[in-house]
Amino acid sequence: MEGEKDGRERFREVYQVLKMELLQDPAFEYDHVSRQWLHQMLDYNVPAGKMNRGLSVIESYRLLNDGKQIPEDAIFRAFVLGWCIQWLVGCVLVLDDILDSSHTRRGQPCWFRLPKVGMIAVNDGILLWNHIHRILRKHFRDQPYYADLLDLFNEVEFQTACGEMIDLITTLEGEKDLLKYTPTLHRRISQYKTAYGTFYLPFACALLMLGEKLNDYDDVKDILLEMGIYFQVQDDYLDCFGDPEKSGKIGSDIEDFKCSWLVVKALEVSNEEQKKLLLDNYGKADPANVGAVKSLYEDLNLQGIFVEYEIDVYEKLTISIEALPGKAVQAVLKSYMSKIFKRQK
Known part of the structure; x- marks a missing residue:
């Protein structure tokens, strides 16, 4: 099996192939300016970050093949599906940063x-979204699972957009109500906004390539969604307590009145006086208000509560994974867990 470095290099080579195909689209045949814009936009937003979501397709496909020889064309298609997921990630992040008025992403x-x-980025996000289906049509139209693949991406794209909507409408001016921020609401946002696209989609892509039916793996799907919720809790924690030098992003959940795991947990464990302090300061951009919320988080020992939560979730997920039939499936899920447990970015 090729090393991780070689796999990443091959993955990047496939990106260059896909990018050139898109740049040669007839829409840009006589328009050098548009082609140059697209070239720069893709390089800035798609092959960035750790690329774990996309690489998970290849890793899952190999592990689920359980050591069997894989034809080169199948490996290439697995890489292509990995990039389709990275295109979706790029699209979501471009649009999410606008909606959240974020400043940095991945250290830039x-x-x-x-x-x-500026706001041309809205159209760029739509372009990225549309690219996914152009790539799928070119490279998978002759595959027996093409229709299932389209259904999968359509469903996950819809679920992600629904998660974004739920996340955003809770922060509307005039309708802000911190007491609505419950564990149930946070789980719902995390499942739709994060879990489907980050954990379920790569595994499902590998299954379809192997000719499997997704409905036969509902128990695995449940575990993957729990993993995704845990991943979002980590994101919420790192937004406040993480190192921007490592995460590449300056957190703004407090200022943005986000339904973060931290504020949900703070509402659970605070007394009436602490709850009033939270209500008075949460969702305000003034550094004094943000500082007051962070100080309260520290007084409530949310850092310690998070450490206990992380260990508890890891142990429960490990038990669930080891109860699954099939060592190959277990190997995939354990690999996913190893990448996120106690992550710092």
Whole structure:
């Protein structure tokens, strides 16, 4: 089996192939300016970050093959599906950064913050979304699972957009109500906004390539969604307590009145006086208000509560994974867990 470094290099090579195919689209045949814009936009937003979601398709496909020889064309298609997921990630992040008025992403300014970009980024996000189905049509139309693949991406795209909607409408001016922020609401946002696209989609892509039926793996899907909720809790924690130098992003959940795991947990464990302090300061951009919330989080020992939560979730997920039939499936899920447990970015 090729090393991780070689796999990442091959993955990047496939990105270059897909990018050139898109740049050669007839829409840009006589338009050098548009082609150059697309070239820069793709390079800025798609092959960035750790790329774990996309690489998980290849890893899952190999592990589920359980040591069997894989034809080169099948490996290439697995890489392509990995990039389709990275295109979806790029699309969601471009649009999410606009909606959240974020400043940095992956250690650099958000795409829309670049002087020449601004709100053109909205259309760029739509382009990224549409690219996914152009790539799928070109490389999978002759495959027996093409229709199932389209259904899968359509469903996950819809679920992600629904998660974003639920996340955003809770922060509307005039309708902000911190007491609505319950564990149930947080789980719902996390499942739709994060879990389907980050954990279920890569595994499901590998299953379809192997000719499997997704409905036969509902028990695995449940575990993957729990993993995704845990991943979002980590994101919420790192937004406040993480190191921006490591995460590449300056957190803003407090200022943005987000339904974060931290504020949900704070509401659970605070007394009436602490709850009033939270209600008075949460969702305000003034550094004094943000500082008051962070100080309360520390007084409530949310860092310690998070450490206990993380260990508890890891142990429960490990038990659930080891109860599954099939060592190959277990190997995939354990690999996913190893990448996220106690992550710092």
